[in-house]
Amino acid sequence: QQQVKQSPQSLIVQKGGISIINCAYENTAFDYFPWYQQFPGKGPALLIAIRPDVSEKKEGRFTISFNKSAKQFSLHIMDSQPGDSATYFCAAVGGSYIPTFGRGTSLIVHP
Amino acid sequence: ETGVTQSPTHLIKTRGQQVTLRCSSQSGHNTVSWYQQALGQGPQFIFQYYREEENGRGNFPPRFSGLQFPNYSSELNVNALELDDSALYLCASTTPRGTGELFFGEGSRLTVL
Secondary structure: OOOEEEEOOEEEEEOOOOEEEEEEEOOOOOOEEEEEEEOOOOOOEEEEEEOOOOOEEEEOOEEEEEEOOOOEEEEEEOOOOHHHOEEEEEEEEOOOOOOEEOOOEEEEEEO | OOOOEEEOOEEEEOOOOOEEEEEEOOOOOOEEEEEEEOOOOOOEEEEEEEOOEEEEEOOOOOOEEEEEOOOOOEEEEEOOOOHHHOEEEEEEEEOOOOOOOOEEOOOEEEEEO
16 A cells, blocks of 8 residues: 555656656655655655645755645755756655655756 | 765675675664665665664565664665565664654665576
8 A cells, every 4th residue: 555645757857947746645644744865876865854734844946835634745846957856755754753655756857 | 973874785696595784873873774675666664673673664574684783783684585675775774853854875786686
């Protein structure tokens, strides 16, 4: 059972464009929603995270939008750069502190 | 501050063999977890160790086992390797407060032939 559904599987954006990745979860016990960024040959690294008491969190060019009633959250990358090309994973964490990951989105930003 | 380190980085085994992967956690982190990442997939939780005891396990068979040592380093052992065990194995450590943020190593790429 896939508890966190992520889309799209792959995304191609032109430099300067907006990249949007969406995730949906089922378990209402989740209370922490991180996004991880993974470059080829590297382990995932935390990019940005949000808790359900706020609807949006922004850090530089990266923004998480959170819709608690719809059980959905998304990552927006503004002014996308070629250096942003990576695989992005959303995750959901509950009381066990063990994240459940989405399947990932491969982002390619063309120069 | 030293990050999470894993060894070996790459290895090739044949079906039926056994493998041991090693992980040193980030300084000050007492909880270590292991993940399996198949090609094109997200990390799948294998198990977690805290104070040298397993305190959480994902949907993996008993031939996946682990250890945590007093210095918080850890091992992942896989017996009777199968072709489907080919994957990137990631070790991650977390802070004692356990906020959910994971600090990953670069992984051990296992190929089973």
